[in-house]
Amino acid sequence: QLLEAKASLSLAQTQHALQLQQAKAQINNMVPKKQFEQLQNTLREEQCKTQQLQESLQQQAEQTCRQLVRTQEEHEHLLQAAVEQAEGLEHSLRNAEAVLAERAAQLRDAQAQLSRNKLLIEELRGENRRFAMALQAAELKQKSMEEKNQLLVEQASALKQLIEKITPASLS
Helix, strand or coil: CHHHHHHHHHHHHHHHHHHHHHHHHHHHHCCCHHHHHHHHHHHHHHHHHHHHHHHHHHHHHHHHHHHHHHHHHHHHHHHHHHHHHHHHHHHHHHHHHHHHHHHHHHHHHHHHHHHHHHHHHHHHHHHHHHHHHHHHHHHHHHHHHHHHHHHHHHHHHHHHHHHHHHHHHHHC
């Protein structure tokens, strides 16, 4: 029994030593009350700062979100205005193309008319040359006739003079 008691005592001493070591370790790990209170105050201050930072971040996020929505709306308005302007420009372009097509058709018609007029002018020039040659021939003929007529007038005058000379002599 004495041996058992010794063994029990030894076991109890070992357990006690172990518990004592654990208690010492816990005491070493423990912080004094004043330091604990300071740490708690610091923790509360940090938690308060964290809360304020979270609220500030939340406000900034909401403000950024609102600004993003405004910017998106502005971009949508600008895009809509750009689309409307592009549609207006496209409409103007179609109108300008139609006017250009009409003017091109008018120019083609005018060019065809000009070509016809050139042909007509060429024909008229040819006819004019023929008339000029005919006029020149007529003028030459007229000049020839005038010369013959002059000759006839001169002959008639000579005959008249001759008759005037002959007539008194034949009457007497």
